[in-house]
Amino acid sequence: MTTDPAKTEPAVGAGAQQTAPQKVRFYQTGTHTVGNRLLDDAQRTVQASMDRSNAITSGHRACQGCGEALGARYALDAAMMATEGQLIAVNATGCLEVFTTPYPETSWQIPWLHSLFGNAPAVATGVAAALRVKGRDNVRVVAQGGDGGTVDIGFGCLSGMFERNDDVLYICYDNEAYMNTGVQRSSATPPAARTATTPALGDEPGNVFGTGKNLPLIAMAHNIPYVATASVADLHDLERKVTKAMGIHGARYIHIMVPCPLGWGAASNDTMKLARLAVQSGIFPLFEAEHGEVKAVQKIRRKVPVADYLKPQKRFAHLFKGEGDVARLAAIQRMADANIKRFGLLDGEDR
Amino acid sequence: MLKQTEGSQAVAEAVALSRPEVVCAYPITPQTHIVEGVGALVKAGTLKNCEFINVESEFAALSVAIGSSAAGARTYTATASQGLLFMAEAVYNAAGLGLPIVMTVGNRAIGAPINIWNDQTDSMALKDSGWIQLHAETNQEAADLHIQAFRLAEMLSCPVMVCMDGFILTHAYERVDIPTQEEVDAFLPPFEPVQVVDPAEPYSIGAMVGPDAFTEVRYLAHHKQLRALDLIPEIAEDFEARFGRKSGGLLHTYRTEGADTIVVALGSVNGTIKDVIDAMRDDGHKIGCVAVCSFRPFPLEALRDALHDALRIVCVEKSLAIGIGGVLASAVRMSLRRLYREVFTVVAGLGGRPITRASLRDVFERAEAEALDDVTFLDLNWEVVNAHLARAREVRKSGPIAENILKAMHGEEGAEIEEAEAGE
Ligand SMILES: Cc1ncc(C[n+]2csc(CCOP(=O)(O)OP(=O)(O)O)c2C)c(N)n1
Ligand code: SF4
Ligand SMILES: [Mg+2]
Numbered sequence: 001m002t003t004d005p006a007k008t009e010p011a012v013g014a015g016a017q018q019t020a021p022q023k024v025r026f027y028q029t030g031t032h033t034v035g036n037r038l039l040d041d042a043q044r045t046v047q048a049s050m051d052r053s054n055a056i057t058s059g060h061r062a063c064q065g066c067g068e069a070l071g072a073r074y075a076l077d078a079a080m081m082a083t084e085g086q087l088i089a090v091n092a093t094g095c096l097e098v099f100t101t102p103y104p105e106t107s108w109q110i111p112w113l114h115s116l117f118g119n120a121p122a123v124a125t126g127v128a129a130a131l132r133v134k135g136r137d138n139v140r141v142v143a144q145g146g147d148g149g150t151v152d153i154g155f156g157c158l159s160g161m162f163e164r165n166d167d168v169l170y171i172c173y174d175n176e177a178y179m180n181t182g183v184q185r186s187s188a189t190p191p192a193a194r195t196a197t198t199p200a201l202g203d204e205p206g207n208v209f210g211t212g213k214n215l216p217l218i219a220m221a222h223n224i225p226y227v228a229t230a231s232v233a234d235l236h237d238l239e240r241k242v243t244k245a246m247g248i249h250g251a252r253y254i255h256i257m258v259p260c261p262l263g264w265g266a267a268s269n270d271t272m273k274l275a276r277l278a279v280q281s282g283i284f285p286l287f288e289a290e291h292g293e294v295k296a297v298q299k300i301r302r303k304v305p306v307a308d309y310l311k312p313q314k315r316f317a318h319l320f321k322g323e324g325d326v327a328r329l330a331a332i333q334r335m336a337d338a339n340i341k342r343f344g345l346l347d348g349e350d351r
Numbered sequence: 352m353l354k355q356t357e358g359s360q361a362v363a364e365a366v367a368l369s370r371p372e373v374v375c376a377y378p379i380t381p382q383t384h385i386v387e388g389v390g391a392l393v394k395a396g397t398l399k400n401c402e403f404i405n406v407e408s409e410f411a412a413l414s415v416a417i418g419s420s421a422a423g424a425r426t427y428t429a430t431a432s433q434g435l436l437f438m439a440e441a442v443y444n445a446a447g448l449g450l451p452i453v454m455t456v457g458n459r460a461i462g463a464p465i466n467i468w469n470d471q472t473d474s475m476a477l478k479d480s481g482w483i484q485l486h487a488e489t490n491q492e493a494a495d496l497h498i499q500a501f502r503l504a505e506m507l508s509c510p511v512m513v514c515m516d517g518f519i520l521t522h523a524y525e526r527v528d529i530p531t532q533e534e535v536d537a538f539l540p541p542f543e544p545v546q547v548v549d550p551a552e553p554y555s556i557g558a559m560v561g562p563d564a565f566t567e568v569r570y571l572a573h574h575k576q577l578r579a580l581d582l583i584p585e586i587a588e589d590f591e592a593r594f595g596r597k598s599g600g601l602l603h604t605y606r607t608e609g610a611d612t613i614v615v616a617l618g619s620v621n622g623t624i625k626d627v628i629d630a631m632r633d634d635g636h637k638i639g640c641v642a643v644c645s646f647r648p649f650p651l652e653a654l655r656d657a658l659h660d661a662l663r664i665v666c667v668e669k670s671l672a673i674g675i676g677g678v679l680a681s682a683v684r685m686s687l688r689r690l691y692r693e694v695f696t697v698v699a700g701l702g703g704r705p706i707t708r709a710s711l712r713d714v715f716e717r718a719e720a721e722a723l724d725d726v727t728f729l730d731l732n733w734e735v736v737n738a739h740l741a742r743a744r745e746v747r748k749s750g751p752i753a754e755n756i757l758k759a760m761h762g763e764e765g766a767e768i769e770e771a772e773a774g775e
Binding site: 085086087088090091097098101102103104106108109110111112113114115116118119122123124125126127128129130131132133134139156157159160163164 | 372373375400401402404405406407408410411414415416417418419420421422423424426440441444448548549550552553554555556557558559560561563564
């Protein structure tokens with residue numbers, strides 16, 4: 001926030017860069033959140049660096065434990081680092097946009113542009129075109145949106161941006177529903193999840209099975225240079241993927257899973273735990289693809305049953321009522337197992 | 352240089368002379384030839400330093416334009432009809448963000464029933480979006496207005512829509528004087544944005560604004576248009592001084608001296624109206640006309656001055672505000688507030704129906720005799736309408752209106768009409 005001068009650097013003059021080192025207090029030493037001073041420099045997160053860019057400063061209005069705020073900060077700081085601060089961000093409407101810019105304040109320390117809910121990829125194409133025509137090829141563009149803004153309403157513009165191979169990194173923060181409008185189903189909402197439009201009522205409470213779309217795979221089908229999934233469960237990996245993406249030109253896509261305590265009915269301090277369980281159960285596979293081909297996956301170290309991931313979330317509470325919804329739990333387990341098989345997530349299981 | 356050329360080509364050349372840096376294209380009749388023309392000039396290397404982007408929809412076209420304009424590039428696109436409505440959300444957004452994009456609208460009807468021909472329902476639907484709307488009367492004026500539009504848009508940091516009647520202008524071959532690059536460069540300075548997304552000076556554009564400040568932001572958008580009321584005539588005067596011809600401005604009057612009846616209209620139909628006025632003047636009728644060039648901002652005062660001495664006004668409108676009548680007439684009435692003048696609406700030319708001199712003369716004479724309804728539909732086929740109404744009263748499952756009307760008018764051979772729709 002720019003309102004409390006004590007918390008921010010003094011205003012810098014035009015031309016100066018906001019990447020100037022910002023004094024960071026290591027108030028969470030020993031966790032993955034800010035960085036671990038016990039690690040050697042190369043292994044530390046961008047956030048652990050004294051000269052991290054702090055693309056989104058403190059004071060924004062996200063809920064406590066918001067995975068999207070966390071993911072966006074790590075992603076953009078890594079992109080800032082990779083571009084030496086020469087970065088412009090375009091944002092779709094959604095939680096990230098709303099909680100970072102409560103008028104007249106802004107958390108963004110980088111040039112930031114919000115137009116509409118469904119057009120962020122196209123707006124980013126325009127920014128990139130302007131930079132190209134002005135000969136400012138060193139300035140790079142990131143576009144970002146929630147799952148709704150990406151897989152649903154912004155899908156046409158995203159596919160167009162991919163198909164033209166425009167020089168944009170698009171990042172989707174997937175919290176598996178339309179959170180900003182009060183938790184409605186999107187086509188990224190998983191089966192059985194309760195949302196405001198898939199209520200936990202009737203014989204089969206929550207979202208239906210057999211629907212939804214997998215955008216990372218659809219992105220790959222465009223043959224773009226780079227597609228990756230990432231999670232706030234592994235911030236090193238997330239930073240690495242963003243850094244890698246910024247080293248490539250053309251259309252790139254990173255799909256980040258970001259738990260939402262409010263929408264998922266989870267405890268604020270369970271965000272990291274849930275993100276990790278999603279990865280470790282196989283529900284959310286971490287992989288990288290280049291030009292349509294999977295090039296790397298992150299192996300599951302210790303496989304956990306999907307029930308471990310689902311149970312702490314109130315949106316799945318109906319699956320655990322009484323005897324438990326054995327059949328539908330098994331169906332979700334089958335989805336995780338299919339991911340494990342498809343991407344070869346367990347050692348000894350070849351793809 | 353004088354040449355015989357298609358309206359769309361003339362506009363494409365005028366746009367290219369304005370040195371746009373980003374042009375977004377998506378096809379829709381009757382605008383398509385314009386972006387094709389600009390694209391060819393880029394591809395041939397005539398228009399240098401320009402990114403020509405083929406997008407996947409009109410919504411994307413204007414969204415790309417929003418991004419490039421916000422990043423400081425002079426930006427142009429064009430659309431029509433369904434395309435304009437498809438981008439409607441971005442139309443408001445571009446204006447709300449104050450981005451000086453110039454867009455041509457090749458005016459065309461809106462479906463259903465789908466119709467590719469000319470009327471002005473499309474730009475009327477977006478009249479209150481915050482864009483300046485300039486209507487061209489001829490192809491020369493259409494070309495000239497684009498050069499003026501970039502200067503106006505960039506002076507105000509406000510988007511400008513140049514409206515030109517589909518087919519009647521876009522596809523008509525006429526003599527057009529295309530200026531030289533040096534002349535245009537002297538008239539149109541390079542784009543100096545008032546805001547730009549740039550790491551050298553980072554700020555947030557497009558943040559949420561609540562009830563505490565929204566009214567002020569909106570007032571300032573209105574204020575821009577009020578300033579445009581001064582700038583539009585200034586720019587037109589400077590244009591005339593440099594290029595030696597009148598183009599643009601708020602409105603043009605024609606034979607309004609001593610006129611009891613004044614016709615008001617937008618766009619190319621003014622040509623036909625002037626012919627009718629000449630003929631009626633020859634026969635002793637006191638009649639003249641006003642072509643409104645700037646529909647947004649609407650020149651209330653200038654129009655009031657132009658209409659002041661008339662007894663009655665006839666608005667010839669190529670659009671229909673369904674449920675009330677005339678869009679233009681409502682604005683004309685507002686310009687005449689506290690003056691008692693009869694204002695008639697004549698809805699004409701919908702979906703490309705020809706507006707003939709004979710039909711216009713007939714309504715003008717009926718207006719003179721005060722024998723005109725408030726809202727008149729020029730050349731409406733009452734027989735067909737009444738037959739349909741009767742049928743609909745009798746049969747519950749009366750079927751689709753458009754089909755029924757075609758059958759009634761053409762027997763079972765409605766097919767010949769459908770054939771012409773192939774170009775949509
Ligand atoms: C065209 C349009 N439709 C609907 C909305 C309402 N809307 C704003 S944000 C939002 C939900 C955003 O969901 P998502 O993209 O998943 O982001 P999240 O808030 O979950 O991070 C919706 C539906 C809008 N602003 N514009
Ligand atoms: S609703 Fe969810 S995504 Fe939105 S701010 Fe809260 S935790 Fe974050
Ligand atoms: Mg979401």
